[in-house]
Amino acid sequence: MPMSYYLILSAAMFAIGVLGVILRRNPLVVFMSLELMFNAANLVFVAFSAYHQILDGDLFVFFVMTTAAAEVAVGLALMVAIFRAKRTIDLDEMSMLKG
Amino acid sequence: MRSDAMNLSDFILTLPIITLLVWALLLLVVDLWVPKGRKGIVAALAALGLAVTMGVTLSQSGGSGLAFQNMIIVDGFAVYLNVLYLVSGLVVVALSHDYLKRMNLERGEFYPLMFFSIAGMMLVTQAYNLIMVFLALEFLSIPLYVLAGLARERPESEESSLKYFLLGTFSSAFVLYGIALIFGATATTSLALIIERVGQGALNLPLFIAGAALMLVGFAFKLAAVPFHEWAPDVYQGAPTPVSSFMAVAVKAAGVAVLLRVFLTAFPSLAAEMAPLGWGIAALTMLIGNLLAIAQTNLKRLLAYSSISHGGYLLMAFVAYGNPQVAGQAVAAMLFYLLAYTLTTFGAWAVVISVEQNDYQGLELDDYAGLGLKYPWLGVAMLVFMLSLTGIPLTMGFWGKLFLFRATVDAGYVELALIGLLSSLISAYYYLRVVVMMFMRSGEPRIRRDGWLSLVAVGSALAVVGLSLLPNQILQMAAQAILSLQ
Amino acid sequence: MFEDYLPLLVILALAVLIGFIVVLLGVLFGPRRPTPRKMAPYESGMVPYGPGRRRMSVRYYLIAVLFILFDIEVVFVVSWAVVLRKLGTLGLLGMLVFLVVLEVAHLYAWKKGALEWD
Amino acid sequence: MIFGLHPLLLVTFLPLIGFFIILFLKAEQKNAIRWTALLTSLATFGVSLAMLALFDPARGDLQLVYRTSWLRVGGISIDFYLGVDGLSILLVMLTTFLTPIAILSTWSAVEERVKGFMAFFLLLETGMIGVFLALDLVLFYIFWEFTLVPMYFLIGVWGGERRVYAAVKFFLFTMFGSLLMLLAILVMGLQVGSFAWNDLLAQRQLFAQTQLWLFLAFALAFAIKVPMFPLHTWLPDAHVEAPTAGSVILAGVLLKMGGYGFLRFNLPLFPEASLQAAPYMAVLAVIGILYGAAVSLMQKDVKKLVAYSSVSHLGFVMLGIFALTQQGLAGGVLQMINHGLSTGALFLIVGMLYERRHTREMSAYGGIWKVMPILGALTLIVMLSSAGLPGLNGFVGEFTILLGAFGSQVLNSPYFAGAATIGVILAAVYLLVMFERVFLGPVRVEANLSLKDLNAREVITLVPLLVLIFWIGLYPAPFFNLINPSVERLVSLVQGAAMLAIH
């Protein structure tokens, strides 16, 4: 398959992720959109790793997954904590801090 | 496998980071056995750890080298900034010890998390490979997400943490995607190899530019540059105040560091393409940051917007990075400015912490009425910080701005410098409001007396004024620091 | 390389097919005579009380979060295990450092009571 | 060398010593603080006299130069570079002369937070002297900008009711101008590779192309400070709200920084642009003269009247400067000194009245002469000096300026001088009206009957000013001797440029 297919797919994933982050109000969905963005990048890494015939990109994906996991841990913990305190995690309900 | 997998020199070169991390782990464990009432021991140990690391870092000054298969670089630039981070760490320890106790936030994680974040900053400054850049960025950010939400019983704190988390991760995704594209374009993530490939013309240029632009956007997020600034005031307001100060100073410095490291080392050829983007971001950041600050009555938010605008000043000099004649100047100016900004901002936050009450009140501008009259030392210190942030002579802030503007003018961006100067004028207005409150209104301010806080406030004020008399030495240091960068 | 994975797709497709066929079997042949009593949630014969989904102890989330972190480390250990012979002593030391750090985190969680179930 | 130190360094930084001493005094020791400030400023005055003795009036170039490299920014050195010539020496003297007088005037007027007041006052003095002596443009900017802070506090903390508004306005106006000046300094300095005044002068062709912009940037900073119409709006506010000593220094010295800036930087560095801009500047100056005078006429508040009269008087200074003739420039410099003396004295007098009655409305006074004859007599002299009566200093300055404006080839029109002459008449009118309303006639208000006349300290405050008022009025030659050589150089410089422009 030509590289452009992977690039287009990953760009689409990234764009959907960005839109999700911007438009959605549920932090869990936002969170998933973020993961989508990360994985769009992962796709680029893997695709180019194959294209350039080097392993660096594949390796990088490992690290990205690990950091993503660390972020998941922090993010979920935060959301649980907020949900338990406020019984909602809707971002629109977050109005304590005036912007 | 590469044959030279690892050797001793790798560890020697990264000794500061290793020291810091080992110390952090020890702190984490030690804290478990320190009884509740005696957490001062942990704070003292944390300070000791930072001091030890500082010693190790300083022992590297003058030297340089690459470690772990060109993943990590040690040079003057890194040493300068590492010292800055470690000083920040020490200051934050001084700021937080009493604060954590009275806010009932004494958690064992605090200092280790801060250590991790500092280690991340050091790594991001020393990263010589985009993989390292991303990892280090995350390494510095993730502990901060937690620190921002440390005051769990306050919904604001958690909100700020969540916001910081979501937007921080968002920006990381931009950086990551940019790295991925650059990897695609050049088949490498090593900064040295990228520039080499660019020199050979062996790359996919549109992809390369897109990648660099995405990275710039991601870094702009970390720097809280307009239009990616919205998180900063909310996060600074919600986070425990010492953490806010840490974010305002050290994180900003790290953002600048990584920006310079990556763009100067790997993308000097893209300066022409990046300049309009950088120009726009810098101009907007300076103007909007300052304009929005005018409306603030909460000191934490005010300082947040102020720090946004200072990011703009720094970016102003960054626009010139591609011009080899001025790049050195610009970077030296930025490094100098960072030092000035660090001293000044920490001082200002120390005053904010002094005035903050145990119920998280005392952050409004009105709470500062009469402060300078009742507590002259604190008031004069805050005056010095406000003047330094405005850029009035006889403060470090003046020199910092002068050097930044000088570099910008030298690079031919006179209009940008003009915007910067006008936004300084705007900033004078709200900085003066604080001064007016403290000295020209009467009130019954209440402050928290704590030796360490006062030490930070007064010490920073003396440093801001004192060092402004001999800016040459610091500028020399900064200039030496950047020699290695180009 | 790639062909090695195709059979896994084949068996996956078959498994999905079978899964749905079995469900379909039940739908096709099973009787369907619902009454309100039958539809009520089962609570050992008592009248159902309160909502069925309740907030769970925060321990569950804690365990989930800890799992995410530690499980990702296992991925590294597994990949490392494959090439340990090539890495030699330094590889061993590297992993030792990694595991020590991991264990510090584990001990910390332990000592903080995150692993207690009460 | 004075005590082994360079006189210019000494005169600049001597007040700082007093500042530090005051810092270590307790806030309760008010008298000790006052004496420290007074003695420091007197000592500074003494040093400045010594400086005057070392100054050779025959030479028009820079003298007593002190220059040492301070720091290098990317190959460009910023020097600690001080020097004095005919343009600045009198202004330095004026500063060191007015400061002890102003301090003396606060003896009983400032009772609260004396420590802060005196500390800021001495800081201000260092800043002002630095402005007049600095020859490196960055150094100049530092001193220039630095004077803002103490003045801001003097107005904002010890001022009247709307002091905060006035202080902030003062600060922002001045800063606005000076920021543009900073930009111009950077642009110039980077083109030339030096921030030193004489290096810039020597190589001004390097920035000759952009000099109109640079001129405007500098002019904006100075015009705000002077203040020229229409940038003067901060001045009445600041003057009215400032405490007496603040007003004295503000009118006496700070405004002169603007005029001095034009002389030191705008004219020599951008001569072609100066020539181009001169008619416009002169128009603004004349508008300032008339406008200031007209508004003064309307005032009911004495202090406001004096404040607006400053706008008018400084219009004369600007007219003289932009006449770009020997007489005009020399008259401009002298008139700056004159204005410092007479307006300073007027503010002192207003302060003395205010201290007694706590009002500045003219309607609250009337017939004061009867109660306070000494004050009345002194005021009469000062008022006449300000109105430009022959035999007093104001006449000498204004007359020289008008002569210069008449003879100016650059302005090339008698209307400037003619319109300015109307300003002289108006000045006589509003000052006389003021004097009549306050001092003459019967005592209309009961409270005024029990006013005490000036005490010895107050008389001592005013007498030195009067001495100089008479001296300049009757025998101005020594002053012109100091000024002229430098002015001649300046004129030849500008006219050399004019020749170039013609050919």
Add this chain to the structure above:
Amino acid sequence: MVTAAQIWEWVIKSLIIILVLTGGFAYVTLYERKVLARIQARVGPNRAGPFGLLQPVADGIKLIFKEELTPAGADKLLFTLAPVITVIPALVVTAVIPWGESVTLFGKTYTLYLTDVNVAILYIMAVTSISVYGIALAGWSSNNKYATLGGLRATAQMISYELALGLSFVGPILLTGSMSMLEIVRAQQKLWFIFLQPAGFVLFLAASLAEVNRAPFDMPEAEQELTAGYHAEYSGMKFALFFMAEYIKMIAVSMIGATLFLGGYLSPLTMLSGLPVIGWLFASGPHWLFLKVALWLFFMIWVRATLPRIRYDRLMQLGWKIMFPLGLVNVIVTAAVIVLAGG
């Protein structure tokens, strides 16, 4: 490129695997009931067919014609999907396990494995994780307190033991230097890994019991307190799917365990393979794997009959405080021995 013949080969092999597993599932249920009965000195099912051999068929037919209930308030879609999600991983997880080297049929050589991927162990770890989703969703979608709690407990337990499980895989990988199951089996030619990795084996044994919710770790479906746990509300074929998934997983972990530690399809008695007539019995081949799996299953049933259920807090603590550190130590010791012994 992939040829049609290859695809048919894969389809047929996949079908064989699935059929063996489903058939195995049917008879393991019977096997368990018989063995349990014997241990408890009973007879066990013996009416349907000779020795009750048709009992599983009867059970299946009965379940098909049972009414299926979907409780009010349940999430219909997830409620239906959950059992499918649970059963699919169980069916596909063994796809990477070799049954033998190869056979020659009709003049063509066929490998006795579906595929030999080089990340087989990662595949196994990944696929087993997926079944957690099915269980968690089943519990949540039922809108039933027991089910929800059961689902949560099952999830918590499974993820806790997955750590130890993952670490127990590392031993064989270290010894082999590969994640391919075929390589791992071949590396045991001389000595089964159970002897080199006794601690790893024990870890795997315990963790795998927990993974498939077998006694003594059958907390999630503890009859006494949770009335069948996450599948409390399931009936008919949907219930059958859970049931099926559970038993197929038993078979699967037995296969994995046998492959990793007991030499897989290898025969321990290859020196006897030269014997006439019965020689093939002693040669390596699928029958050895079958035998080992049968023994493993027997062991699981035996444990169920013998050991009492562990208390839930103890269960979690065992996983996190004993097995996980033990796994780490095992990894390091193994690695150290390998490195220090010079590979």
